[in-house]
Amino acid sequence: MSTDAxxxxxxxxxxxxxxxxxxxxxxxxxxxxxxxxxxxGQISEMKNEPAWMRDFRLKSLEIFESRPMPxxxxxxxxxxxxxxxxxxxxxxxxxxxxxxxxxxxRKTYDRLGIPEAEKKFLSGVKAQYDSEVVYGSLKEDxxxxxxxxxxxxxxxxxxxxIFREYFGTIIPPEDxxxxxxxxxxxxxxxxxxxxxxxxIDFPLQAYFRINSQNMGQFERxxxxxxxxxxxxxxxxxxxxxxxxxxxxxxxxEIVVKRGGRFRYTTIQNWSNNVYNLVTxxxxxxxxxLMEWVDGNLGSRLTMKYPAIYLMEPGARxxxxxxxxxxxxxxxxxxxxxxHCAPDTSSRIISKSISKDGGRSSYRGLVKVEDGAHHxxxxxxxxxxxxDSDSKSDTYPYIEVEEQDVAIEHEASVSKIAEEQLFYxxxxxxxxxxxxxxxxxxFIEPLVKELPMEYAVEMNRLIELQMEGSVG
Amino acid sequence: MSSLxxxxxxxxxxxxxxxxxxxxxxxxxxxxxxxxxxxxxGKSTLAYALSGHPNYSITGGSIEIDGVxxxxxxxxxxxxxxxxxxxxxxxxxxxxxxxxxxxxxVSNIRDPDRKEGEGLIGMREFRTEIKARMEELGMDLxxxxxxxxxxxxxxxxxRMEILQMAMLQPKFAILxxxxxxxxxxAVRVVSExxxxxxxxxxxxxxxxxxxxxxxxxxxxxxxxxxxxxxVETGDAALAHDLHANGYATVRERHPEAAADNARAEEAAxx
Numbered sequence: 001m002s003t004d005a006x007x008x009x010x011x012x013x014x015x016x017x018x019x020x021x022x023x024x025x026x027x028x029x030x031x032x033x034x035x036x037x038x039x040x041g042q043i044s045e046m047k048n049e050p051a052w053m054r055d056f057r058l059k060s061l062e063i064f065e066s067r068p069m070p071x072x073x074x075x076x077x078x079x080x081x082x083x084x085x086x087x088x089x090x091x092x093x094x095x096x097x098x099x100x101x102x103x104x105x106r107k108t109y110d111r112l113g114i115p116e117a118e119k120k121f122l123s124g125v126k127a128q129y130d131s132e133v134v135y136g137s138l139k140e141d142x143x144x145x146x147x148x149x150x151x152x153x154x155x156x157x158x159x160x161x162i163f164r165e166y167f168g169t170i171i172p173p174e175d176x177x178x179x180x181x182x183x184x185x186x187x188x189x190x191x192x193x194x195x196x197x198x199x200i201d202f203p204l205q206a207y208f209r210i211n212s213q214n215m216g217q218f219e220r221x222x223x224x225x226x227x228x229x230x231x232x233x234x235x236x237x238x239x240x241x242x243x244x245x246x247x248x249x250x251x252x253e254i255v256v257k258r259g260g261r262f263r264y265t266t267i268q269n270w271s272n273n274v275y276n277l278v279t280x281x282x283x284x285x286x287x288x289l290m291e292w293v294d295g296n297l298g299s300r301l302t303m304k305y306p307a308i309y310l311m312e313p314g315a316r317x318x319x320x321x322x323x324x325x326x327x328x329x330x331x332x333x334x335x336x337x338x339h340c341a342p343d344t345s346s347r348i349i350s351k352s353i354s355k356d357g358g359r360s361s362y363r364g365l366v367k368v369e370d371g372a373h374h375x376x377x378x379x380x381x382x383x384x385x386x387d388s389d390s391k392s393d394t395y396p397y398i399e400v401e402e403q404d405v406a407i408e409h410e411a412s413v414s415k416i417a418e419e420q421l422f423y424x425x426x427x428x429x430x431x432x433x434x435x436x437x438x439x440x441x442f443i444e445p446l447v448k449e450l451p452m453e454y455a456v457e458m459n460r461l462i463e464l465q466m467e468g469s470v471g
Numbered sequence: 472m473s474s475l476x477x478x479x480x481x482x483x484x485x486x487x488x489x490x491x492x493x494x495x496x497x498x499x500x501x502x503x504x505x506x507x508x509x510x511x512x513g514k515s516t517l518a519y520a521l522s523g524h525p526n527y528s529i530t531g532g533s534i535e536i537d538g539v540x541x542x543x544x545x546x547x548x549x550x551x552x553x554x555x556x557x558x559x560x561x562x563x564x565x566x567x568x569x570x571x572x573x574x575x576x577v578s579n580i581r582d583p584d585r586k587e588g589e590g591l592i593g594m595r596e597f598r599t600e601i602k603a604r605m606e607e608l609g610m611d612l613x614x615x616x617x618x619x620x621x622x623x624x625x626x627x628x629x630r631m632e633i634l635q636m637a638m639l640q641p642k643f644a645i646l647x648x649x650x651x652x653x654x655x656x657a658v659r660v661v662s663e664x665x666x667x668x669x670x671x672x673x674x675x676x677x678x679x680x681x682x683x684x685x686x687x688x689x690x691x692x693x694x695x696x697x698x699x700x701x702v703e704t705g706d707a708a709l710a711h712d713l714h715a716n717g718y719a720t721v722r723e724r725h726p727e728a729a730a731d732n733a734r735a736e737e738a739a740x741x
Binding site: 417418419420422423424425426427428429430431432433434437438440441442443444445463 | 522523524525526545546547549550551555556558561562564565566567571572573575576579580587588618619635639
């Protein structure tokens with residue numbers, strides 16, 4: 001097994017840096033293509049799961065099969081569920097030292113900069129490679145405090161009570177077709193439990209890497225932040241560039257209990273052959289703060305609307321999202337805020353950039369349930385369109401069943417103004433540099449919310465997207 | 472040898488309407504030129520055309536720096552050759568910090584061969600320098616961290632232009648009504664700032680309606696523009712005379728240009 005050198009990479013990588021892949025010859029296990037009861041049973045068996053989980057998976061498969069494809073959002077007509085591998089296991093098990101991870105996989109993560117970041121500023125890391133987590137670490141002092149950070153399969157084995165209490169309760173398989181799909185074939189993902197009052201200072205990071213062609217990656221993440229605790233979790237994602245499609249369909253369930261604070265940051269940078277159809281939802285209880293920071297780059301189609309249910313008075317929810325749609329890409333992204341209790345507040349800030357014929361859509365819902373009086377919500381979406389081939393649209397939904405609420409919605413669409421370009425160019429910046437600077441400035445209000453290392457990464461990714469494309 | 476900016480028989484149109492109809496001018500490093508003229512005479516058009524604004528198409532004539540024809544060059548290439556325009560209406564760039572922008576600009580101008588993505592000028596060196604320039608211009612250091620021109624007052628914007636000029640050290644600077652819309656304190660700061668910067672290494676073209684900027688920066692040459700042409704050239708006394716007496720006598724001496732100017736003013740008023 002060897003890592004392909006960059007010059008032998010698949011054609012059509014373009015400016016995408018992470019389009020390389022490793023050989024799959026030595027994989028521990030590869031399912032056949034397609035999805036049926038046998039495959040689902042096989043996955044459950046491979047994982048040696050209890051009967052209830054096997055039944056949950058099979059029931060979810062039925063729900064998946066009975067549901068039609070969504071009639072809204074992006075074009076999924078070319079997505080063929082029978083042309084996908086639903087389970088691919090590259091290594092025997094999860095390692096606690098990078099030295100024990102097979103060399104080519106370790107090199108891949110080196111190229112992605114994960115071990116280096118881990119040394120510098122992370123509290124813990126999970127590295128998922130196709131279907132399974134191949135590496136995991138957690139700082140010792142956090143283990144002593146009772147923090148759990150494992151892959152989700154291990155959590156089912158090692159922490160069955162807490163797992164079963166929450167798993168599938170925030171996003172049941174009935175929620176939508178893709179949540180049902182994930183529930184049937186889920187594998188990997190992160191499980192985090194932060195005990196009451198424990199503060200994790202440095203981020204926990206998970207990195208999701210698709211390697212195989214026609215791969216379906218279905219990680220399942222479950223996070224419980226107990227009363228008065230706080231943590232920040234960051235996920236990154238990349239995939240090789242292939243001429244055929246891959247599917248990434250995750251489910252992320254989060255509970256933030258009374259007085260807890262949790263931030264979930266995503267910097268995804270999928271290759272252009274990935275369908276990214278993800279369901280993410282958090283429940284925030286009394287005076288808790290839940291934040292989604294969502295950076296969506298790459299993929300063919302992303303449909304993702306991180307949700308926050310504000311369950312008790314004082315709960316706050318915030319979603320900051322950036323979407324960048326380039327050539328042949330559609331980013332259909334946004335947020336959902338559901339005010340279930342009085343005196344709750346939410347804020348959505350969405351910024352999208354469309355370029356080279358890309359399309360970005362903001363799709364968002366603010367819902368105020370009956371009885372949720374005195375709640376506040378503020379929605380701001382700004383779209384920047386870089387050329388006349390590109391497109392942006394906004395679908396804001398507001399459902400209010402209460403009188404005494406304050407909801408604000410502002411939307412703006414702009415093009416890079418000629419005057420801005422000229423001003424910067426008259427100071428010696430090339431047109432490409434000037435455009436990149438304007439775009440970087442456009443997303444700056446969000447990027448400054450990121451820890452410095454991720455802000456640098458985000459700006460670098462945006463600059464890569466902007467490079468060599470103007471003029 | 473000092474550099475020369477040479478403008479020869481320059482014709483410029485905006486959206487197919489001819490504005491400049493044969494402008495000639497020569498500016499050497501170390502000289503200060505004043506460009507005056509009534510509204511609609513084409514002063515700002517000349518400034519934009521010299522800097523390479525894409526909406527100002529040069530339909531005839533040439534612009535040269537030391538014999539190199541820059542007529543076809545983009546704005547950034549001209550800037551790298553040492554041309555600078557202090558904007559009448561500086562543009563707001565949200566989210567871009569002043570210091571980041573100027574550091575980028577300085578890196579490109581001082582190393583004209585710098586390629587995109589190559590290293591910028593050293594942070595420590597840059598900080599020391601911008602701090603010194605800001606102190607000279609009486610600017611709060613906090614400005615370096617603000618977003619470019621975002622929420623700036625008129626005076627702050629103009630001072631920001633002068634700061635950029637100080638950092639970029641151009642061979643030729645064009646100041647397009649840098650003194651307009653400012654209170655007298657701000658005009659003094661800007662005028663003193665310019666006086667400090669200009670010297671044997673900078674040729675300056677000051678476009679102005681007012682006299683105060685010229686008091687601090689007395690011009691060797693005063694050009695009067697009317698109807699898209701330079702109709703008269705004199706010394707500092709001409710500028711003084713125009714301030715005192717207006718353009719009536721100039722119009723009388725150049726009836727054809729005056730008629731062109733009147734038409735341009737009418738068109739602008741529509």
